[in-house]
Amino acid sequence: MSRILFVDLEKCTGCRACELACSMKHHGEYNPAKSRITVFSFAPTASFIPIFCMQCEEAWCRNICPAGAIAKEERDGFKIVKVSEGKCVGCKICMLACPFGDMGFVSEKQKVQKCDLCEGEPACVDACFYGALQFKEAEIANIPKKKAAAGRLSESYKEVEV
């Protein structure tokens, strides 16, 4: 079993506490511009969606990196795609390659940055007031969503009962 960063979109209120926690943890200041997770709001549906690195198995960022600075690494119970700051040459090609826009850039260091799940203790998960962000086993991550769908089916079943 492997744990992943997962989000229950139903619970996100768009408060962006995750962005603050991330920037404080990795940059020592409150600055959403430096956060590795970013929340977007969509007014018409009153919904909020945090976007963060999915830690791809076949990571586009790793595949394209000319300096071999990005590697998939195994930890105790989870995997991360990790940037080695020493090896990063600041070419930024990974920023173009990532299909989700999850490679960030730190001007002060002239290096890229990305989510490393805080090496197993994600600060964003800790800061999330409603438990929208979760660090959990991948296999069962979607069970609550399935249950919600089942609940809706159950409701409709009642309606057609004769």
Place this chain on the structure above:
Amino acid sequence: MCGWMGKILRVNLTNGEISKEDLSPEAAKNFVGGRGLGAKYLFDEVNPKVDALSPENKLLMVTGPLTGTAAPSGSRYMVVTKSPLTGAIANSNSGGFFPAELKFAGYDLIIFEGKAKKPVYLWIENDKTELRDAEAIWGKDTYTTQDRIKAETDENAKVACIGPAGENLVRFACIINDAGRAAGRSGVGAVMGSKNLKAVAVRGTKGVTIANKEKFANAAKTFIENFRKHKADWQDPFTYEGTIGIAIVAMNVVGVLPTRNCQTGVFEGIDKISGSLFNTTFSRRKNRPGVACFSCPLGCGRVGKFFDPEFAYEGDGPEYESTGAFGSACGVDNLAAVAKAAYICNEMGMDTITMGMTIACAMELFEKGYLPEKDVGMKLNFGNAKAMVELVQKTACKEGFGNILAEGSYRLAEKYKHPELSMSVKKQEFAMYDPRGLKGLGLSYATVSRGACHIRAEVHDLSVWGLYWFKILKDRGITKPLDPLAWKDQPWAAKEIQDWFCIIDSSGMCNFNIISSDYPEENVLAMIEAATGITCFGNYEGMMKTGERIFNLERLFNLRAGFTAKDDTLPPRMLKEPMPEGPAKGHVVELDKMLPEYYKLRGWDEHGVPTPEKLTELGLVQERRK
């Protein structure tokens, strides 16, 4: 500087010059931010006697040291200016994301001076600042304005703007930011309109630094833990049902829900404007938690979709105050109409409380035969939802009778020779709490610097919510809520809560969060001092002293503007007409008993003027001489 960004942006609209100044460390230490810092700069720079809508008035947008931090609900800013509605100091608070973005761009406050020759908006991108032509968006509603400016600048920019009401100098126009968040009261939007300033757009990529990170994180964590203790009885109801959720029914039960212009405190149509009706029928988020401002764990924001063909709309709202003002106060028991009226206020940029209470006043004038039908152009009985919604739009555009409503309820009632029917203090209308059933709030309505207002000092919290997790009660060994109908304990409670709220309103946090956490005083103090690294207060007593300093400085501004003890009063209805029904039946506000004791506790003389000794004690020596 830590916590604060250390910079002021000064924008002279008359000559188009924009300059950056250092924030005065002494002012920051003594007045913290937001409401306090705004009062300090306004007092130092604006003659309290100026016409609020003249170029001589200034408009200040002020964040606090906790704005843009992980302090729970560190999302707020305060708009401080002289009010065109009251003639007193105005301080209107809003959250959303604009205030934090202003800090991320590197500024604690913006001071707008003078008047632009033609409509402009200010675009701030970190150090780059620019006044841009706003003629193409002048006249546009607040939602369109925000979209248009984002399209012209940066889609991630945050925008605070006025709508047509602010441009038309409606005396209670507000400033809207981040879709439907509002610096609502006292007409701050009209001041912005008088300066030809349509909007401020900001994008910032800098960080807020914290002097003592560990101490800060611990205080924020303790604050949240104490907040979580009330998850079931407080946090969940508010996040899942919003302020409309439990408040409107609760206030009706307490018997203080302003109904038909405060003729009673109990509304028979309550079930048709309740939060549960909203959530089961109209909410866009249903069982999801609400919409939050920056860094807020409560998330009280609503988004509704109303199908009623006559009042259809989709968007922000409604919340408690708007629902009371357009619902019970106007005798309207149609939630769709109530929400629609509030939404038009958002679009046009107007304060929902004053708008609703002004229409309520007009309805009473009409029913009593003081306001002729020909003046209004329609019948205006209580409960006429269609007329109400139509008049909201007309007020924003100053069309027909809207011209008179745009002046607020006091000037309306005065014009028709019955000023006593305006439910206002210092010409600003009551919030949705009839003080006859909440006497401490009545005293506070009478004495708060910006006129009748529930939120600059929530004295009622000590009574109606059953909240007794306030240090001021604990220190006195009080373990039960204060009796809202007994006046005896109210003078000290009002003073202490007013001083405490000066700190909350200056911190950058939202008072709704602070009243939701057990004994928050210590943690708020620790967060401010850990963020800034400055011993602003030293201890609890020092913090309350700073609150008192801010409150007294606002008082000095008002006294210089020409206010006297005579203005510290309530409408005759509150003082003489007993509440006709409900739990507060038979009660009036014993202001004559409370006020002298309150003045004494404040260290003010019998004319309501702070004594020289009190001002010296508070370090307001220079201000005393001015």
